[in-house]
Amino acid sequence: xxxxxIGGKVEKRISVDGIGGVFIYANDAKALSNWYAHHFGLRLxxxxxxxxxxxEFKYRRLGDSSQVDSTVFxxxxxxxxxPAERRECVINYRVKDLQxxxxxxxxxxxxxxxxxxxxxGRFAWIRDPEGNRIELYQPLx
Numbered sequence: 001x002x003x004x005x006i007g008g009k010v011e012k013r014i015s016v017d018g019i020g021g022v023f024i025y026a027n028d029a030k031a032l033s034n035w036y037a038h039h040f041g042l043r044l045x046x047x048x049x050x051x052x053x054x055x056e057f058k059y060r061r062l063g064d065s066s067q068v069d070s071t072v073f074x075x076x077x078x079x080x081x082x083p084a085e086r087r088e089c090v091i092n093y094r095v096k097d098l099q100x101x102x103x104x105x106x107x108x109x110x111x112x113x114x115x116x117x118x119x120x121g122r123f124a125w126i127r128d129p130e131g132n133r134i135e136l137y138q139p140l141x
Contacts, residue, residue: 014101020092020137021072029053029077036075044075051077069094090135098122098138
């Protein structure tokens with residue numbers, strides 16, 4: 001949480017606390033995942049019948065080494081052919097309280113495209129002023 005001083009009043013703002021993942025969409029997810037495996041040495045697992053390739057980078061939290069977090073790296077087969085001038089990459093930002101964060105964004109005039117809950121976390125999607133898609137993620141643990 002950050003504190004901003006606006007008009008002499010301290011405003012507590014909720015902030016993101018990490019990057020949950022980087023999600024690349026590709027015209028040929030298998031070929032691109034093979035490229036990353038070869039050149040970067042990544043061991044990518046296959047998911048969703050060969051349409052998604054990914055791995056997790058796990059690390060311990062600073063200040064509380066008993067807690068483990070992870071950042072996902074994923075390459076997914078695009079549902080439509082992506083033109084060369086506009087490839088899609090989504091960064092997933094981790095937040096501690098998704099609903100409070102969304103309420104804050106809505107109060108600032110930011111539209112929430114949709115939300116979805118899974119057994120491993122809660123998600124929401126918004127767009128930045130340039131139209132880039134942003135994914136917000138609250139882990140369940």
